[in-house]
Amino acid sequence: MKSVLTTALRTTALFVATTGIALATDGTEIGKTGNWGWGVGAGLAIGVAALGGGLGQARTAAAAIEGMARNPQAADKLQTPMILGLAFIESLVLFGLIVGMKLAGVF
Numbered sequence: 307m308k309s310v311l312t313t314a315l316r317t318t319a320l321f322v323a324t325t326g327i328a329l330a331t332d333g334t335e336i337g338k339t340g341n342w343g344w345g346v347g348a349g350l351a352i353g354v355a356a357l358g359g360g361l362g363q364a365r366t367a368a369a370a371i372e373g374m375a376r377n378p379q380a381a382d383k384l385q386t387p388m389i390l391g392l393a394f395i396e397s398l399v400l401f402g403l404i405v406g407m408k409l410a411g412v413f
Contacts, residue, residue: 355402
Protein backbone atom coordinates (compact mmCIF):
# COMPACT_ATOMS: atom_id res chain seq x y z
CA MET A 307 0.00 0.00 0.00
CA LYS A 308 2.85 2.35 0.81
CA SER A 309 4.45 1.83 -2.60
CA VAL A 310 1.13 2.56 -4.34
CA LEU A 311 0.76 5.79 -2.39
CA THR A 312 4.36 6.76 -3.15
CA THR A 313 3.83 6.10 -6.85
CA ALA A 314 0.63 8.15 -6.85
CA LEU A 315 2.35 11.06 -5.12
CA ARG A 316 5.29 10.94 -7.52
CA THR A 317 2.95 10.88 -10.52
CA THR A 318 1.00 13.84 -9.15
CA ALA A 319 4.20 15.79 -8.50
CA LEU A 320 5.42 15.06 -12.02
CA PHE A 321 2.10 16.20 -13.46
CA VAL A 322 2.15 19.42 -11.47
CA ALA A 323 5.79 20.12 -12.31
CA THR A 324 5.42 19.60 -16.06
CA THR A 325 2.09 21.33 -16.64
CA GLY A 326 3.73 24.75 -16.83
CA ILE A 327 6.24 23.55 -19.40
CA ALA A 328 3.54 22.00 -21.55
CA LEU A 329 1.49 25.20 -21.51
CA ALA A 330 4.43 27.56 -22.07
CA THR A 331 4.09 30.06 -24.91
CA ASP A 332 6.51 32.33 -26.66
CA GLY A 333 4.70 35.45 -25.45
CA THR A 334 2.67 36.14 -28.58
CA GLU A 335 -0.25 34.03 -27.50
CA ILE A 336 -0.71 35.29 -23.96
CA GLY A 337 -4.40 35.24 -23.16
CA LYS A 338 -5.19 33.00 -26.13
CA THR A 339 -4.55 29.69 -24.44
CA GLY A 340 -8.27 28.94 -24.11
CA ASN A 341 -9.73 26.63 -21.57
CA TRP A 342 -6.91 24.16 -20.98
CA GLY A 343 -8.77 22.98 -17.89
CA TRP A 344 -11.11 21.00 -20.12
CA GLY A 345 -8.19 18.89 -21.30
CA VAL A 346 -7.06 18.25 -17.74
CA GLY A 347 -10.62 17.34 -16.79
CA ALA A 348 -10.82 14.98 -19.74
CA GLY A 349 -7.61 13.25 -18.73
CA LEU A 350 -8.80 12.87 -15.16
CA ALA A 351 -12.18 11.56 -16.31
CA ILE A 352 -10.57 8.87 -18.44
CA GLY A 353 -8.10 7.97 -15.68
CA VAL A 354 -10.73 7.67 -12.97
CA ALA A 355 -13.00 5.66 -15.27
CA ALA A 356 -10.20 3.24 -16.10
CA LEU A 357 -9.17 2.94 -12.45
CA GLY A 358 -12.71 2.30 -11.24
CA GLY A 359 -13.43 -0.10 -14.07
CA GLY A 360 -10.26 -2.07 -13.43
CA LEU A 361 -10.98 -2.35 -9.72
CA GLY A 362 -14.60 -3.32 -10.37
CA GLN A 363 -13.66 -5.98 -12.89
CA ALA A 364 -11.03 -7.39 -10.57
CA ARG A 365 -13.50 -7.70 -7.68
CA THR A 366 -16.15 -9.21 -9.95
CA ALA A 367 -13.81 -11.81 -11.40
CA ALA A 368 -12.32 -12.63 -7.98
CA ALA A 369 -15.74 -13.18 -6.43
CA ALA A 370 -16.92 -15.35 -9.32
CA ILE A 371 -13.75 -17.47 -9.33
CA GLU A 372 -13.94 -17.87 -5.57
CA GLY A 373 -17.55 -19.02 -5.88
CA MET A 374 -16.58 -21.47 -8.61
CA ALA A 375 -13.74 -22.82 -6.47
CA ARG A 376 -16.04 -23.36 -3.50
CA ASN A 377 -18.80 -24.98 -5.54
CA PRO A 378 -17.61 -26.39 -8.89
CA GLN A 379 -21.15 -27.49 -9.82
CA ALA A 380 -22.26 -23.83 -9.87
CA ALA A 381 -19.55 -22.75 -12.31
CA ASP A 382 -21.89 -22.75 -15.31
CA LYS A 383 -24.44 -20.68 -13.36
CA LEU A 384 -21.82 -18.13 -12.28
CA GLN A 385 -19.99 -17.67 -15.56
CA THR A 386 -22.78 -15.97 -17.55
CA PRO A 387 -23.66 -13.35 -14.90
CA MET A 388 -19.94 -12.69 -14.40
CA ILE A 389 -19.38 -12.03 -18.11
CA LEU A 390 -22.51 -9.86 -18.23
CA GLY A 391 -21.30 -7.86 -15.21
CA LEU A 392 -17.86 -7.41 -16.76
CA ALA A 393 -19.49 -6.13 -19.97
CA PHE A 394 -21.55 -3.60 -17.99
CA ILE A 395 -18.46 -2.40 -16.13
CA GLU A 396 -16.53 -2.04 -19.37
CA SER A 397 -19.40 -0.07 -20.92
CA LEU A 398 -19.11 2.47 -18.10
CA VAL A 399 -15.37 2.78 -18.77
CA LEU A 400 -16.08 3.39 -22.47
CA PHE A 401 -18.69 5.98 -21.50
CA GLY A 402 -16.02 7.75 -19.42
CA LEU A 403 -13.70 7.66 -22.44
CA ILE A 404 -16.35 9.23 -24.65
CA VAL A 405 -17.11 11.94 -22.07
CA GLY A 406 -13.39 12.66 -21.70
CA MET A 407 -12.91 12.91 -25.45
CA LYS A 408 -15.94 15.22 -25.68
CA LEU A 409 -14.44 17.45 -22.95
CA ALA A 410 -11.12 17.51 -24.77
CA GLY A 411 -12.86 18.64 -27.96
CA VAL A 412 -11.99 15.62 -30.08
CA PHE A 413 -15.54 15.49 -31.42
